[in-house]
Amino acid sequence: MNRADFEAALRGIGAERYHNLHPFHQRLHSGACSKAQxxxxxLNRYFYQSRLPLKDAAILGQMDEPALRREWRQRICDHDGTAADPGGISRWLALTDALGLDRDLVTSTRxxxxxxxxAVEAYVSFCRTRPLLEVIASSLTELFSPAIxxxxxxxxxxxxxxxxxRALAYFSARPPQASRxxxxxxxxxxxxxxxxxRQDAALAALRFKxxxxxxxxxxxxxxxxxxRAPPGTWQPCP
Incomplete structure (x- = not known):
């Protein structure tokens, strides 16, 4: 494919497969979810958020060029935070706090x-083991995130x-980071x-994500x- 057709193919994956199309998200955004849902x-999404810096560190470890590493390491700061910015993980915990979830329970992920x-561990493993082009391509779900x-x-x-x-501060902070x-x-x-x-591998990586x-x-x-929550997982209060 030429460059334009390849980009269109990448964007087409989002139009067909991005999780804004999932019934749970449609339920969440329309107000049909209970507070427990x-x-x-x-609670579950926290595990994904908490593993993003590990995923990005794995990708960083594949980069031989300093310019690439300088660009990518900002993602780790975005999630882990800096002296000037608490970071995305902290903002996600502000959401779980606002929802009345015990912070120790959330951060334990038990x-x-x-x-x-x-699923999340499979993604981190993918980013540790697959070629650099594929793992960067897998991050392109961010193409579709502003709308959601x-x-x-x-x-x-x-x-x-x-x-x-204030509870949704993670989402208000994320769009400019994702655009960059x-x-x-x-x-x-x-x-x-x-x-x-290489194009096929990149497309497959984005589908995987x-x-x-x-x-x-x-x-x-x-x-x-x-x-039908499995035993040992979070159960809403009756």
């Missing part, structure tokens, strides 16, 4: 769903009186996927919409 989502753990963040904030503020703008990150990652993938095999996100929502739906 919102709590379950935030009550998350098995599929949440398996806007929809999520508007829907949750409209429908749920137990969250406010995706500009770099998309440029890298378009530049380095120079043959059919959408599968990781989708699987986590499948697990939430089964556990907290169909009420």
């Amino acid at each position: 919102v709590q379950a989502w935030a 009550a998350i769903l098995p599929i949440t753990r398996f 963040i806007e929809e999520r904030m508007a829907g949750m503020l409209r429908h749920y009186d137990f969250v406010d703008a 990150d995706v500009a770099f990652a998309l440029g890298y993938v378009l530049e380095h996927a120079t043959c059919d095999a 959408t599968d990781i996100l989708w699987a986590q929502l499948d697990a939430l739906w089964l556990a907290y919409v169909e009420y």
